[in-house]
Amino acid sequence: MTRWVVLHQNSNKKGFCILLILGLSAFLILNSLMVEGAVIGANKGVIGYKNVLKNGYAQELVTLTTDTDFNLSVTYTIDGEITEWIRLEPSKQPFFISKDMPAVIAIIVEPPEDAKNEHYTGAVRFLTGALAGPQGQFGTTVRAAINIRLGVDITGQEIVSCSVGGFNLNDVEEGYPLEFYAVVNNRGNVRIKPEFILEFWNQDQSELVETFTFTINESILPTVQKRIFQSLKHNLDIGQYWVRIKTPLCGTAGSGFITTSVIERGGVSDKGELIRIDNKPWVKVGDIVPIDAVFKNLGSRVVSAKFKGTIASGDEIFKIIDTDALDVLPGETIKLRTYFNPVQEGQYMITGRVLYNKKLTFEKSSVLNVNPTGEPPLAKEGFNWSILLIILIIIIIILVVLVLRRKHLMKKRPRHRHR
Incomplete structure (x- = not known):
């Protein structure tokens, strides 16, 4: 009995030591990743150059960022089988980045005329200088790096696009x-x-x-x-x-x-925008429906604006819209309202522009649906597979619990020795 207790204690100690070592290792790895990820980053990790012509040209822009407040120096190396084909612009190194000053780098590939029509790989590795900074917050020897993998597909076919x-x-x-x-x-x-x-x-x-x-x-x-x-x-x-x-x-x-x-010379350029046309999507026959053209004055002086358009169903026009003119201050957004009283069911298209100081906006449109209830028809509901899935999961859980309980009871059942 004593020997069993000692072995059990030793086993517990070994398990604790293993867990402690694993925990420390995980902490160091995560800390290293957090430092690297926090210091330098890129908007692309893999770049694929497709259908690059022999003796041709292709480029991709990469943005390098950092969360450091000080200027962080960055250098780069080019590796792989296409090292001679790759160059960066700007090519000067080291260059500097900071939290408020990211760097946009063009990674350019220029394959030679005798390149075979196949896939090639390479990489560009960006390496920071020491991360000490003015306050030495990361230590003087810590550096961060980021690797961007490159793939180049060479072709002999010219593509115009x-x-x-x-x-x-x-x-x-x-x-x-x-x-x-x-x-x-x-x-x-x-x-x-x-x-x-x-x-x-x-x-x-x-x-x-x-x-x-x-x-x-x-x-x-x-x-x-x-x-x-x-x-x-x-x-x-x-x-x-x-x-x-x-x-x-x-x-x-x-x-x-x-x-x-x-x-005219010395004149002021008026600018305005018809943002949208607002109306209820579903109404009843006989309803009086308000329709609003939302207009914004983007210019520097007051403009006089009115909404002009049509309400049609198919090829038939049911109403010509021409609202009263309203003055709109610079930067102001207003609603130019009109009303429509549909007398029959169907789908109507509201289309129009805003005329302001003898200028027209781009055309906008909206849809109005008319039926006896004023509500959209109920869609036929399909079978809800999510409910069936939940039921199956519950059944599986119950079966697993029953099996485990049965095994547990069988283990607890006393064994009778045969005399």
Whole structure:
């Protein structure tokens, strides 16, 4: 009996020591990870370059961040079978980052002309300087590192793909050139110089007034996003215009629709936005339904605004909307209200614009459903599988408890010795 107690105590001591060692190891590992993760981070851990052309170009932007208040020095190394193909911009090292000053690094791959059509791997490792800082909070020898894995797929096939967005044409005074801005994203693996076509339509979009066509001056490298600018001389009269933008090289991904105005010299450019059209989605036949056009004055002076539009079902127009004009202060948001009294069931489309100081907003729309109850029809409920799953889990738990209880009772049952 005494020997058993001693063995049991020794076993407890060994178990306690093992648990203590495991706990300390886990603490040190977690602490190390917390220090590393807290000091330097990147928005990407793995980068895949797809369909890179031989003797071509591809890049990915990586943002490095830190939570340190002081300037933290960072260096980098490039490893793997594509070391000679990889370069970073800016290339100077060390560079410095802090909590308020992250670094955006371009990791560029430029495979040689004799590269085989296969998959290659590599890595870029960023290593900080000593993390002591002004107060020496981490110690003088602690450093942090982050590793970004790279994969490059080489191809011999040329791919042309792009998209364009961020279209902007500011209002201009009469006699001054138009200033066109856009952001081009080259998603292919060859350089591109896209052509732009800008069609200027009158305010009610019934007449094409003028068309501008131009090609950007500089080529855009593969995988690069670039903001472009073009100055356009014109003879447009004073007024508002709607502009349809086409970029044939990019197809539908290069189209847009914006508005701009030519104003008199010394005039003020008015800006406004129809934010949305508010109405109850479901109403009864015969209800008087309030409909609100929510408009915001984005300009610097008071504008006079009114809501103009239609309420239609199918091809039939049931009401033409033309509200009273209201003055809207700079920065103010108001509701331009109208009412509709549906006399038959169905779905109605409310569509319109706000006319303010002789300018029109972009068109917005809303849906109004009319039925005898004014409530949406009840959807047929499908079988609730979650309830069945819960029941099965409960049954399994009960069976497990019963089995364990039975085993426990069998162990406690006294064994009879045979004489």
